[in-house]
Amino acid sequence: MAKVAAGFIIFRRFTGVIEFLLLQSSNGEHHWTPPKGHTDPGETDLQAAYRETNEEAGLVKSDFKVFENEKFTLNYDVKGKPKTVHYWLAELTDNNACIKLSNEHQDYKWLPVQEACNQAKYKDMVDLLNKCQMIINEKYA
Template sequence: MHLKITFFLLSLLSCSSGTMAKRAAGFLIFRRFNSQIEYLLMRASYGAKHWTPPKGHVDPGEDDFTTALRETREEAGYTADDLNIHKDEQKVLNYKVKGKDKTVIYWLAELKDAQKDPKLSEEHTEFRWLPKDEATSLSGYPDFTEMVAYFHDRIANL
């Protein structure tokens, strides 16, 4: 409860001051397929049509993890039951979007049924399951590359 109140107050401060970073959360989803690790990337239907894992903005009163679950359900159709979520494996990315600070927290999650394709929302036009190097190349963001490399090394110990 204390955590939800804290995030709510942070959201209010962010809206009123305009100085705090926007927050978002999601999962870096991977699957074990044909003896390799593949990562889910989805192409946005807006803006530069960038490729990212499912993620989205934290709503007022919502904690980061709840946001990650909600956004993954909304954007990819996967629920917590579809995933092995590694709550102790997380990475925080900080970057700028249109000159404004943004913080995104990702947790590592394995798709239980490697054959189950995502069900995309209107926010995305296509998806791809890709090995590490192809996923990071398609994304094109250095911080995403660092995150995937970090998680890829961690997967070996899961």
Template sequence: MALRACGFIVFRRLASCPPPPDNIQYLLLQTSYGQHHWTPPKGEDDLTTALRETKEEAGFSAEDLQVMEGFLKELHYEVRGRPKEVLYWLAELRDPGTEVTLSNEHQSYRWVRLDDACTLAQHKDMQDTLRAAHRYLEAQQ
């Protein structure tokens, strides 16, 4: 049986320059375990879990986020020889100044533009998901 996780690709729009869509930044968290990889916040099961895990891992509550209707990506990969699937919704941080509060599962965070997010994410499936989220946001402009 596959492991399952769910989370949010959290983004914020900066009011200052540069103009859209370059004013979009994505939140990536660096794990405090394993190879200290960078990932969006995620948890075990469904949208409720994604909200809980985002609150637990980054300090953002459901009230802090606007979930974008029409965007859901499913990733499949292996973790320690076991299949894993992860569902990601896209959510905008309502107040771009809201502070990130990390859990003990992560040691650092960064707000970064798409190119830097893809560099940090390293895994092609995550990079493709970030690019798909960005294309989705560009189409909404």
């Protein structure tokens, strides 16, 4: 059975540019991803996404708006075991919100889509970031 995780693809509008939030892992290959984490027993995927975003980035529910109709699922293997990650598109609405990293991450960046894709590296995340940029341009510009 696949491990399940959930998180948000969070973007902000900064000087007319859409930027995505990526966190750099403190361990392993120090990869860059949006905030996400495993779903706890009895928790919905959306509840897990809110909890993990708060734990990993210090953002609370009132800091951003979630587009619940914009949900995406990635399936991949981690160390030979299947993993499913559910993401929702979300926009930072509190420009005074500060990112506060947990010990799981060592750095964060707000990046335009192309730079975010360069940092993310994995094809499925690159495709998802590009898809989110397209949706933002078409529906939320």
